[in-house]
Amino acid sequence: MFEGEVLMATRFWQCCPRQSVFRLLSFIACIAMLSLWSVGQVMAGNPSTETENVEPGEETPHLSHDRHLHRYGVPHETIQPSEQRFFTTRSSEIVLPLPSEEDAFTFAVFGDRTGGQPEGVDVLADAVRDVNLIEPDLVMTVGDLVNGYNRTAEWLIQMREFKSIMNRLLCPWFPVAGNHDVYWRPLNDPEMPKFQHQDHYEMHFGPLWYSFQHKQCAFTVIYSDEGDEETGEKSFSKPRLQKISDEQLAFLRQALARGKDCNHQFIFLHHPRWIGGNYGDDWKKRVHPLLVEAGNVTAVFAGHIHHMRSDPNDGIEYIALATVGGGQKGVVPEAGYLHQYHLVTVRKEQVAMAAFPVGQAMDVREITSSLQEETIQLARLPVTFKGGIQVSAAMREKPSTSQFSVSFSNPTSRPVEYTVSLESVDNRWQFAPDHTHGVLNAGASCKADFSAVYQAKQFERLSEMVQVTLSQDYLAPATRYSIPEVKKNVPLLFSDEASSQGTVNRALALDGSGDCVSLESIKVPLPQGPFTVECWFKAREFADRVGLLAKTEQSEYGIFASRGQLDASVFLGGAYKNIRPDLKLKVGQWYHVAMVYEGDSLALYVDGKPPGRLPTKPLMKRKANWLPFIVGADPDVRGRPNSFFNGEIDEIRISKGARYNQPFEPKRRLTSDENTVIFLDCDRTVGPFLIDRSPQGHSFRLTGDAHLTDVKESVKQE
Incomplete structure (x- = not known):
């Protein structure tokens, strides 16, 4: 077998x-x-079963788990x-x-709505929306439908709200009474009925216990908050009050007998009495034996504990649900601490059960091409800054407050709910405010004002920059679509005295094994047309493949120094245009290299001399990409650095236009002007960030062990 x-x-x-x-x-x-x-x-x-004689795993060499085998x-x-x-018009031996x-069907089970904030009805409404997309035969509950613990007037308001939401279900739904549905407060209220809200419950929700049948299955609801029959006292923390009454036990016997010929019987109550503790042992002694004796009780469902739990016993599935709006700690969501509902699929011989997080059902009909286009627009939304973090020499003496604004827009046809927040891993930053939120109507724009102060004497020792996070939800008619967060560093703005180069010349030191500086594509806004990419560099060694300055991946531009051979390339007209001069680079020697695209030719200058020039068709369009520009490496298709440079790089500058069109004497220390797109002079860092001296004023994180080192060699000055 x-x-x-x-x-x-x-x-x-x-x-x-x-x-x-x-x-x-x-x-x-x-x-x-x-x-x-x-x-x-x-x-x-x-x-699915026809196989040759193969060992397990031979047919699935790429499968990394066996979770699908656990059923x-x-x-x-x-x-x-x-x-x-x-029917087919084709021929096959398969x-x-x-x-x-067979007459299979599905029903849903909702956990506790209450025992939390009133706003939990939003979660309940989301669950109703989800289940209407699925359309089961019916929805069961497990109690705590209203917040309760109040008087009649408040109870009635909560009851109407709950029923109003649940009545939007396309299928019938069935209530179960929980402690929140029947407990009255205050207990010393002279108007409190003997059995608290029990009469209200039966007047507006239905009987406290009942049974019905559907497609050869019996559904039985029992009441787990009867309390003391004489005094009316109710509590779920006293075992003597968590016993089933003789009257209800007699009903349960009759209900089980009525369902004896059914394929399955399902029981629903609020308190999971089978777990013992304050519930005592009444369930174990008086109820569970009845269910076992019936022979066809498949599952018992309850709530109250606000997390999922499974306790199979004697062939009966005992299942506790979490919440659909009740108080939820969310300790470990994937282990059942979340807002969720169960879907149960019933067949004659077996039952399947699965839990689904509330709000995760996707509306297939709503996801049109226009909706996708608009959500993609939001995911790529540009965020602009006015002002930034002011860096001055005075900040070395005392904290200084910087003011700036963040602007963005809603280019879509739907409202967008947004939150803009400031944060930093370095807790010495203080913000006012630290966030703002609202709803941006279609086509509208927003400007959020902030201030930031660094509460430390030595600003240059900060460990992390200030980051702006824009969170957005696209509000479609029936669904809220969360957009990936947009994160941007607040620009650093240097005063004249703070940005002075001084007399110390430093360079970026890289070890060839993970060191580099990655510049986000959006921070390197190089337009189409002529441009110049240049730097000084000195290698310790040359590996088989070495990226010096690169943004290449079947697009854009780059300079490589593989095996000591320079290779400059630009992707123009659907292919790379390359220059590889017949020059063998030496280790331990400084070189200046400049790649210049002039609009009708590509030139490469080494120490100011043009060893190569390649004519091109006039003003060919450069293929752009979203990958970073990397100093000291080459980006792969995902933007990750590889092919690292081992040595020192200095005076990295990208410019609009052709800076050189004939031989020249390269300046050892470059400057920035109105045509500068990026300029890293590598003379100063602020914390782990390399400072951009261009008008853009960006900062870029050093990766790996990248650091600045003094330039010791005597290099010819301008």
Whole structure:
């Protein structure tokens, strides 16, 4: 026998009638049936079972887990295709078995709505929206429908709100009473009825216990807050008050008897009394034996504890749900601490159960091409700054406040809910305000004003910059679509005395093993047309592939120094235009290199001399990309650096226009002007950031062990 059949048979053992003789006969019959079924499946040529003799894993060499093998049910019954149900105009030896036409159905179960903030009704409404997309036959609840613990007037308001939301379901729904639904407060209120809100509940929600049948299944609701029959006292923390009354126990016996011929019986209550503790042992002694004796009780559902839990016992699934709006700590969401609902699929021989986070059902009909285009627009939304973090010499003496604004717009046809926040890992930053939020209507713009102060004497020792995070939700008619956050560093603005180069010349030191500086593409706004990319560099060694200054990936531009051979390239007209001068670079020697695209030619200058020039068609368009410009490496297709440079790089400058068109004497220390796009003189860092001396005023994080080092060699000055 196959191992799978044993597992299936074991599951049948759990589901079959509990009397020992019936179990034994069912188990034997099950084994025989499954063995025949397995043979039949192979003979039928089912694509999912037809295999050669292969070892496990041989057919799935790329699969990294076996989670799909962990299942609870047995494979569904199939039948051979007939002309009435199967049609094709093609010929194939493969036979595709069809599903049997059994009367399967699905129902949903909602956890606690209350025991939390009143705004939890928003979560409930989201659950209703989700389930309406799925359209099960019915929805069950497990109690705590209203906040309760109040008087009649407040209770009625909460009851109407809950029912108003639930009545938007496309399918019928069924209530269960929980402590929040029946507990009255204050307890010393002279107007409090003996049994608190029980009468209100039955007047507006229905009977405290009841049973109904649907598609050969019985659904029974019982009441777990009866309390003291004499005094009316109610509590879920006293075992003596968590007992089922004789009246309700008699009802349960009758309900189970009425459902004895059903395929499955399901029980619903609020308190998971089977877990013991303050619930005592009444369930274990008086209720559970009845359910086992019935022989076809498949599952019991409850709530109250606000997290999911499964406690199978004697072949009965005991299931506790979390919340649909109730108080939720969210300790470990994936382990059941979340807002969720269950979907239960029922077949004659087995039941499938799965939990779904509230709000995660996707509306297929709503996701149109225009919606996708607009959400992509938001994901790529530009954020602009006016002002920034002011850096001055005075900041070395005392903290200084900087003021700036963040601007963005809503280019879509729908409202967008936004939050703009300031944050930094360095907790010495203080912000006012630290965030702002609102709703931006279609086509509108927003400007948010902030101030920041660094509460430390030595500004240059900061560990992290100030970052602006823009969070957005696109508000479609039926769904809120969360847009990936847009994060930007607030620009550093240097005063004249703070940005003075001084007399010390430094360079960027890189070790060839993970060191580089990555410049975000948006911070390197190089327009189409002529441009210049240049730097000074000195290598310790040359590997087989070395990126010096690069933004290449079948696009853009770069300078490489692989094996000591310079290679300058620009992607023009659908292909790279390359210059590879016949020059062998030496280690330990400083070189100035400048790649110049003049609009009709590509030139490469080494120490001011043009060893190569390549004519091109006039003003060919350069293919752009979103990848970073990397100093000391080359970006891969995901923007990750590789092919690292080992040595020192200095005076990195990207400019609009052709700065050189004939031989020249390169200046050892460059300057910035109105044509400068990026200028890294590598003379100063602020914390772990290299400062851009161009009018853009950006800052870029040093990666790996990249650092600045004094230039010791005597290099010819201008």
